[in-house]
Amino acid sequence: MQKITILIHCEDQKGIIASVTNYIAGIEGNIIYLDQHVDANENVFFMRLECEFSTQNWDLELIKKDFQANLADKFNMSWEIYTQEYKPRMALFISKYDHCLYDLLGRYSAGELPLEIPLIISNHEDLKGVAQRFDIPFHHVPFTKNIKEEGEKQQIALLKEYDINFIVLARYMQIITPKLIELYKNRIINIHHSFLPAFPGAKPYHSAFARGVKIIGATSHYVTEELDEGPIIEQDITRVSHSHSIEDFIVKGRDLERSVLARAVKLHAERKTMVYNNKTVIFS
Amino acid sequence: MQKITILIHCEDQKGIIASVTNYIAGIEGNIIYLDQHVDANENVFFMRLECEFSTQNWDLELIKKDFQANLADKFNMSWEIYTQEYKPRMALFISKYDHCLYDLLGRYSAGELPLEIPLIISNHEDLKGVAQRFDIPFHHVPFTKNIKEEGEKQQIALLKEYDINFIVLARYMQIITPKLIELYKNRIINIHHSFLPAFPGAKPYHSAFARGVKIIGATSHYVTEELDEGPIIEQDITRVSHSHSIEDFIVKGRDLERSVLARAVKLHAERKTMVYNNKTVIFS
Amino acid sequence: MQKITILIHCEDQKGIIASVTNYIAGIEGNIIYLDQHVDANENVFFMRLECEFSTQNWDLELIKKDFQANLADKFNMSWEIYTQEYKPRMALFISKYDHCLYDLLGRYSAGELPLEIPLIISNHEDLKGVAQRFDIPFHHVPFTKNIKEEGEKQQIALLKEYDINFIVLARYMQIITPKLIELYKNRIINIHHSFLPAFPGAKPYHSAFARGVKIIGATSHYVTEELDEGPIIEQDITRVSHSHSIEDFIVKGRDLERSVLARAVKLHAERKTMVYNNKTVIFS
Amino acid sequence: MQKITILIHCEDQKGIIASVTNYIAGIEGNIIYLDQHVDANENVFFMRLECEFSTQNWDLELIKKDFQANLADKFNMSWEIYTQEYKPRMALFISKYDHCLYDLLGRYSAGELPLEIPLIISNHEDLKGVAQRFDIPFHHVPFTKNIKEEGEKQQIALLKEYDINFIVLARYMQIITPKLIELYKNRIINIHHSFLPAFPGAKPYHSAFARGVKIIGATSHYVTEELDEGPIIEQDITRVSHSHSIEDFIVKGRDLERSVLARAVKLHAERKTMVYNNKTVIFS
Secondary structure, rough: OOEEEEEEEEEEEEOOOHHHHHHHOOOOEEEEEEEEEEOOOOOOOEEEEEEEOOOOOHHHHHHHHHHHHHHHHHOOOEEEEEEOOOOOEEEEOOOOOOOHHHHHHHHHHOOOOOEEEEEEEEHHHHHHHHHOOOOOOEEEEEHHHHHHHHHHHHHHHHHOOOOEEEEEEOOOOOOOOOOHHHHOOEEEEEOOOOOOOOOOOOOHHHHHHOOOOEEEEEEEOOOOOOOOOOEEEEEEEOOOOOOOOOHHHHHHHHHHHHHHHHHHHHHHHHHEEEEEEEEEEEEO | OEEEEEEEEEOOHHHHHHHHHHHHHHHOOOOEEEEEEEEOOOOEEEEEEEEEOOOOOOOHHHHHHHHHHHHHHHHOOOEEEOOOOOEEEEEEEEOOHHHHHHHHHHHHHHOOOHHHHHHHEEOOOOOHHHHHHHHOEEEEEEOOHHHHHHHHHHHHHHHHHHHOOEEEOOOOOOOHHHHHHOOOOEEEEEOOOOOOOOOOOOOOOHHHHHOOOOOOEEEEOOOOOOOOOOEEEEEEEEOOOOOOOOHHHHHHHHHHHHHHHHHHHHHHHOOOEEEOOOOOEEEO | OEEEEEEEEOOOOOOOHHHHHHHHHHOOEEEEEEEEEEEOOOOOOEEEEEEEEEOOOOOOOHHHHHHHHHHHHHHEEEEEEOOOOOOOOEEEEOOOOOOHHHHHHHHHHHHOOOEEEEEEEEEOOHHHHHHHHHOOOOOOOOOOOHHHHHHHHHHHHHHOOOOOOOOEEEEOOOOHHHHHHHHHHOEEEEEOOOOOOOOOOOHHHHHHHHHHEEEEEEEEEEEEOOOOOOOOOEEEEEEEOOOOOHHHHHHHHHHEEEEEEEHHHHHOOOOOEEEEEEEEEEEO | EEEEEEEEEEEEOOHHHHHHHHHHHHHHOOOEEEEEEEEEOOOOEEEEEEEEEEOOOHHHHHHHHHHHHHHHHHHOOOEEEEOOOOEEEEEEEEEOOOOHHHHHHHHHHOOOOOOOOEEEEOOOOOOOHHHHOOOOOEOOOOOOOOHHHHHHHHHHHHHHOOOEEEEEEEEOOOOHHHHHHHHOOOOOOEEEOOOOOOOOOOHHHHHHHHOOOEEEEEEEOOOOOOOOOOOOEEEEEEEOOOOOOOOHHHHHHHHHHHHHHHOOOHHHHOOOEEEOOOEEEEEE
């Protein structure tokens, strides 16, 4: 059995679902998962399918060509097809915080994430030892205002060298350059330690404490040029009270950051996210 | 525009989705919602669709006949079709607890529930005043061990008289008779004040307190002959601690019971539930 | 047995807890609940006690005088003492939304709220029937930009006439005047339909939808002159997804608004809230 | 400044709080945290305090002796006093599941847990590499029905050798012997992969799936001789639906197990748990 995942989006039109499901049936595929969504305001159709094929005469490139010619052209579809074996290659960008790093590497080592981690980039040397523990190449790329361009150049060279598909900022404390954002559009995932759009920018736990909120949150989103304004992938919250100090907020927040980032990374790697109009469609 | 909801289940077979969506396209329908599920263990296929039709030449009975002949027969489907206008008629069975009653009647009066409530039956007179406040016919049907048969007869007569589609036990403290369960199979909704299957039967808050749990729950389920063993529709929980007494559990539990029951009632009335093998499929 | 609740706040000093608990022991009281909090940044001490006294020689006014002379003066305390029998009198301000109104009146009628509701004020006639259902005096007080002063005058007169202790804005769609806020400082509770400080002001569900959040919330707070900036009493959230429309947000939000407002009202009526520095201490 | 934590329990009596707080004030201590609980059914008083002392003339042993003589004897108290520096020594028992192991070692390495981990014991060799990654001594102690006594002997010898204060079963798939339970009474923490008391024993995810629950859970508890019946420390839940397979339950459950166990371990290490009557008091 060969299993593939298909992602489609296009203008909403009558008969799309019938055409797609007919097409799959026509090439002897069996649909084992189908979810679709119509953005009624924008008139856009989104679909995610998982299909099984008997492996006889299986040829992915042929299927892709056929799919384009006999289905996609008709509806002017944007689409992607992935085989089950395909594991995207992820780079981790880190600074000095290690909790998200330990969490992601632990999950990765425990076999929970369908991806490869061939590269860790940090603007500090501090966490080199953690990377070594998990046998992952670690590269120190200094990055400050003055050496931005040099840093960006090194980052891009490493990403190319290691053939990286997407980037995860695991509490990386630097701004990503517009050029890198453009290169990895909708493929850079950040974790912000607040319930966005509340408390964007620096020191959100301090702001949350000052405001006296009863709930704090964390938000994982794709990085765009507007700081903390990118498409939200996942959010979660936890209760706090007057009895909690800022330090307590930070400790409780670490748990949120960990789990929200891990869920976003998994959703992305499983091809369950689609971005449109600065928002995400997250398939189940 | 005419909008209908279609529920289907049958043995899982290749090409069902394509056939159904084709069929809808063929009769000029536009699918605005589609969700499906395959129970892989039981090899059963479930589907829920919402479709829009232009009202020209619209004839529901004709569509039903056509659906049976040209689609359902082929796949040996069980199916139901509902128009948007259809509001199921719900009877409330109550005893002395009023919190779920007030909640459901408040939501009903606020226009949140797509159903009619033409009948309230109680084995006590206590809450007659609440029914009167909301202008809903109230019938006192005594029900004890000794007069079970007489009570059942009266209940069934009233349900028939008021043309009731489904029954909600809003903390009704009596066992429903097998005959009534059979008459309203998968159409009697109960709220049990525990996180089933923990603490079935009487006094679940007392048992939860004795066990020292840190979380209590409530469960809404369809009634079957096995007490508290029917298909679960909805559950929810809330945190408790050592500082809470049994009375605190009961007070906190009332909030759970209210909201879990209201959600289950709404799901049922919106035709988002399907029962199979003592479990539910709950469409989104 | 006579049961009283004591609330204290003052500058933090060594030995306060010992002095207070000694004092209670000295007047033959039995402490059945004690919770305290120190705001370390502001150096303020907060305490809530529940104590039991045998009723022999019980005289509340005497105790209050004695408490002031022998304890409060020493530490320069602000304090309040309530007997268990005391039920604060609450006024409901409403406009056209009825879901919070039905919920609060349902809970009130079911005996869940330790308070009286002798007065409902609305700037519209629409919900007069709901008030009548629950036998609560309803007063229509028009309130628009042009007749603000007249409206405020009528409101204040009614609040005085009905001897109102605190006000609940159950989706009241008008701004409260500074004079009324001053009169009922930290005694006007509002429900805002967002997770503050995200989306203050008008149409928060629309803004949340536009931003593509994965979680929406509701916030209950004391009203201050700064719109939606007052001390937060309670917040809660629910998950949403790309599949939810703005209308879905609103429907889901109604459930949040209901329960968050009801919890805040209960906390206030049970004397479990203290306000300091635009934040609340919420005792358990 | 010297900071200590005091845990007390005894029969409930009038004036205990006053006596304790007086006593602390008398020895020039400053109470920075106080929480107490009375189990009204059992008439038992529980208290947890954190106090600060100036370090002049500080002598812990003297304080302990004084505390016993001048306070504890009077009320027949059971009590414990810990300095802030004290870090309990924890042994991890594991089998083949690595997710809780990675999580706890990651948190430990990130400095989140106030404890030492000098010892890992496993009945399999599989996870030796993980222990080595984190530089923690790993001992393989085979344990099956036939060699129980030998296994127990080795376990106890290792626990003694490494001076272990408490044991965490991080998905250790063997029954702990009564002798070891007795030696480490209320000091062995287990994680069970269900919402106890639902689904005790083996394969709880399979049972939960079969029952069609809408919520699954995990429970951390102290180990007693009755399997899965010990005092519950912490529980948490996550939502599931008809669309989730048993495998999905297991994957989602791993996340619950991780976080519930980590929270229980932290509560225990911070001396925030007290056990009485097969239930826990968990201080905030």
